[in-house]
Amino acid sequence: MKVAKKSSKQSRQVSSPRATLALARETYKKIDQLRGEHSRSAWIQCLIEREEERCARERFAQKLRKQYPADVCRETLALNKEFSKIPGSTGCQPAAAGSLRRCIWILGIELAVK
Known part of the structure; x- marks a missing residue:
C-alpha cells in the first residue's frame, strides 16, 4: 500500500480580509x-x-x-463684533462662558484666537 506524500510545494495561503484583535x-x-x-x-x-x-x-x-494669520483673525473678530450689533444677527459667540478664547467660523471650521 502506497502512502501519499505531501507536496514539497507550499500551498498558497489566501489572505483573509479578517484579522483578530x-x-x-x-x-x-x-x-x-x-x-x-x-x-x-x-x-x-x-x-x-x-x-x-x-x-x-x-x-x-x-x-x-x-x-489664516493672527491679524486676519483679529479683523474677523472685530467684524463679527460689529455684525452682532445688527438687529436679528447672532454674531460670533465665545467658545465657552468666561473663556479667553473666542471663536470664528470659516467653512465650518472653528478657529480660535487668544
Whole structure:
C-alpha cells in the first residue's frame, strides 16, 4: 500500500480580509455595552471609519489655520463684533462662558484666537 506524500510545494495561503484583535476582557465588556444590537466587528469598523473622517477634518483644519494669520483673525473678530450689533444677527459667540478664547467660523471650521 502506497502512502501519499505531501507536496514539497507550499500551498498558497489566501489572505483573509479578517484579522483578530486581542483586547483586555474589560475592553470587550465596554464594547458590548456600547455597541447595542450591532455586531462587534461592524461597530469597531464604524469607529475606525469615524476616526478616519475626524483625522481628515483635523488635517484640513490645520491647513486652514496655517493659511489664516493672527491679524486676519483679529479683523474677523472685530467684524463679527460689529455684525452682532445688527438687529436679528447672532454674531460670533465665545467658545465657552468666561473663556479667553473666542471663536470664528470659516467653512465650518472653528478657529480660535487668544
